[in-house]
Amino acid sequence: MIDFEPIYLTLKLAFCTTIILLVLSLPLGYWLAYSKLKSKVIVEAIVSLPLVLPPSVLGFYLLLAFSPENAFGKFLDQYFDIRLVFTFPGLVIASVLYSLPFMVQPIQNGFKSLSKSLMEASLLLGKSKTETLLKVLIPNIKKAILTGIVLTFAHTIGEFGVVLMVGGSIPSETKVVSIAIYDEVQAMNYHNANVYAGILFAFAFVVLLCVYSINHRFSQTNPLQ
Amino acid sequence: MIVFKIQKKLQSASGEMLLNLDFEIKENEFVTLYGSSGSGKTTTLRILSGLSEADKGIITINNETWLDTDKKIQLPPQKRKIAYVFQDYALFPNMSVRENLSYALEKGQDKTIIEELLTLMELEQLQHQKPAQLSGGQKQRVALARALVRQPDILLLDEPLSAVDHEMRVKLQDYIIQVHRKYKLTTILVSHDIAEIYKMSDKVIVLENGKISKQGTPEQVFSSRLVSGKFQFVGEILKIEKENFIYIVVVLIGNNVVKIIAMEEEIRDLNIGNKVLIASKAFNPIITKID
Numbered sequence: 001m002i003d004f005e006p007i008y009l010t011l012k013l014a015f016c017t018t019i020i021l022l023v024l025s026l027p028l029g030y031w032l033a034y035s036k037l038k039s040k041v042i043v044e045a046i047v048s049l050p051l052v053l054p055p056s057v058l059g060f061y062l063l064l065a066f067s068p069e070n071a072f073g074k075f076l077d078q079y080f081d082i083r084l085v086f087t088f089p090g091l092v093i094a095s096v097l098y099s100l101p102f103m104v105q106p107i108q109n110g111f112k113s114l115s116k117s118l119m120e121a122s123l124l125l126g127k128s129k130t131e132t133l134l135k136v137l138i139p140n141i142k143k144a145i146l147t148g149i150v151l152t153f154a155h156t157i158g159e160f161g162v163v164l165m166v167g168g169s170i171p172s173e174t175k176v177v178s179i180a181i182y183d184e185v186q187a188m189n190y191h192n193a194n195v196y197a198g199i200l201f202a203f204a205f206v207v208l209l210c211v212y213s214i215n216h217r218f219s220q221t222n223p224l225q
Numbered sequence: 226m227i228v229f230k231i232q233k234k235l236q237s238a239s240g241e242m243l244l245n246l247d248f249e250i251k252e253n254e255f256v257t258l259y260g261s262s263g264s265g266k267t268t269t270l271r272i273l274s275g276l277s278e279a280d281k282g283i284i285t286i287n288n289e290t291w292l293d294t295d296k297k298i299q300l301p302p303q304k305r306k307i308a309y310v311f312q313d314y315a316l317f318p319n320m321s322v323r324e325n326l327s328y329a330l331e332k333g334q335d336k337t338i339i340e341e342l343l344t345l346m347e348l349e350q351l352q353h354q355k356p357a358q359l360s361g362g363q364k365q366r367v368a369l370a371r372a373l374v375r376q377p378d379i380l381l382l383d384e385p386l387s388a389v390d391h392e393m394r395v396k397l398q399d400y401i402i403q404v405h406r407k408y409k410l411t412t413i414l415v416s417h418d419i420a421e422i423y424k425m426s427d428k429v430i431v432l433e434n435g436k437i438s439k440q441g442t443p444e445q446v447f448s449s450r451l452v453s454g455k456f457q458f459v460g461e462i463l464k465i466e467k468e469n470f471i472y473i474v475v476v477l478i479g480n481n482v483v484k485i486i487a488m489e490e491e492i493r494d495l496n497i498g499n500k501v502l503i504a505s506k507a508f509n510p511i512i513t514k515i516d
Contacts, residue, residue: 117315120276123302124309125329126375135328139319 002195005172006180013088013176014156017095021103021152022145024096029107030133034119048105050098059165062094066166086168091176094166095156102155103148110144111137143215150211154204226252227379227411231272231282231292235435237263244268244435250413250428252287252378255405257414257422259446260432266415267312269432270381273413274309275302286379308372308380308410312387314364316356322367323352329374342370345407346400362393366400373404380405380412386421395479398425419447419500419515420459420479447515448502456505458483459515462497474512476503485512 028047032040050058064070066084068077076082084090114137122132138145160178167174169183177196184193227250235242244265250256258266271277273284275291278299284292291300317325326339343349346366356364365385372380382401386394402425405412416422422429422443429446431439439446444457460478472492474485485503487495494514495501502515 115313115315117311117313118317120302121309121311121315121371122317122328124274124276124305124307125371126303126306126331127328128303136317136319140317 002192003171003180006175006177006196007199009088009172009174010157010176010178013091013095014153016092017099017156018103018149018153020092020096021099022149025100025103025107025148026138026145029104030111030137032104032108033111048101051101055098055159055161056165058098059094059162062090062097062162062166066090085166086170086174088167088173091163091167091174094162095159098159098162099152099155102151106144106148106151107141110141113144114140146214147211150207154207157200157203226250226287227273228283228285229269229273231279231284233268233272233277233279233281235265235268239263242435246432246435246437248430248437248440250411252411253409254428255402255412255414255426256428256430257416257426257443258430258432259416259419259422260438264432265435266432267383270309270383270413270415273379274307274381275300275305306375306377306379308369308375308377310365310368310372310380310382310385312383312385314356314368314385316364316367316371318356321353321355322348322359325356325367325371326374329371331375334375338374338376342373345404346370361389362397365389365393365397369400369404373408376408378409378411380410382412382414384415384417387417391480394421401425419443420461423447423457423459423502448513456503458503460501460503462495462499462501464497465492465495474501476501476512478503487512 032044032047063085065072066076067073068083068085073084076084082089084093118136118140119132122136123129127135158178159176160182163174163176163179164182167176167179169175169179175183177200181193181196181200184190184196229249230247231244233244235244242263242265246265246269258269260266268277272279272282272292279292279294281294282292283290283294286305290296290298291305292298317328320328323339323343326342327336330336330339343352346369348363348366348370351359351363351367356367359367368385385401386397389397398421401412401414404410414425426443429440429443430437431446447459458478460476460483462474463477463482464475466473466475470489472487472489474487474492474495476483476485483503491512495512500515502513504511504513
């Protein structure tokens, strides 16, 4: 019998990760796009690290950091009574770090693609930078934000290495679909593995289909983007 | 009165250049900054509006200090009440024409100014359109209207007419002159077009490599000698035809093609494409090269 818990868990993880990343990436992408500080290349490199690092490397370091044996994990455990290893919140934090470039880069590029004079015009109309960001800049990079949301959501669903290292495979807590497939294959339950794999396959295709059709419509109604 | 004394090092294609300017502009004056590209015209507007910083200098507007590097005073662009029309118009693509104008309203400001500007710029029919649906000339009018919503005293125009065709250009020049007079603005225009400068400005400041090389009325700046003509027009030579002993010079003035009779010695340094000044002293038109 197929257990639907991993599917629910996967969607919940992807949803939480996407929301958190959206909130984080708007200011971060804005800063990366407009800051004149030379040191921002360091931040840019750190944000992009998950693109090139094997997920197991990132997962390994997070596992060490979260472990109650080590300083950071001990601090969380003692003062806040929080455990991040092999728990869902730990999985969310790991996913946020792992998918960071997938949200930040489209948003940063979206800001960069806007003419500088849009922001300057708004400032000269007496508006603050925050008001300019909320009313002028963000509404004009909707397409970039949508791309970031979809990429992050899809990327989180397809995650395996980081989840395995940080979360393990605890049913109802950290056992997401990609892990479930691995477990089923290990146990020779090819039928179940096939069902899970088919669901992910169909989902990925539908998501991309939506992105492309929405993008087409956007570019028809708004040639400026 | 605008007092503008600034210095700024600029990186240009031909190496480092020092922008070193010192000029004054009277209230309600229409001034044009003229000069080749890279001579510092746009930077001057940007420093005046606070979008770019100067290395050293002072800007005061009617005894109010906007910039004083020695006293470390630098008013942010938001606090300098200036209307600025960008070369690319900088209309907000997510807002309709009316929303672009309303966005500029200050807190508690009377909204009737929106209707007034929409009517003045003949934009009522277009008020619910998005910028992407507008032509170049229409965008231009929206940008001008939006800049004027806060009712500033100073209008800065950064080559706003370079991207529209000739006919539209002439019409937009009239709009600009109209608002300059109606709202008693002090206007600074960046322009390359001598005909435009003659038509619009009280004063021209010519920039060369970051310095003022000449300033004065358009006649003083562009005519090598003063012509005391009754009528003066600036045009561009389209054709020079020889006919027996005389020459006929075909000149485009505004959008009219005019034929001027000239003698051989008069046309000697004239070429097709030259900008010329056509002046008429009673019955005898004089034709003089101006650049």
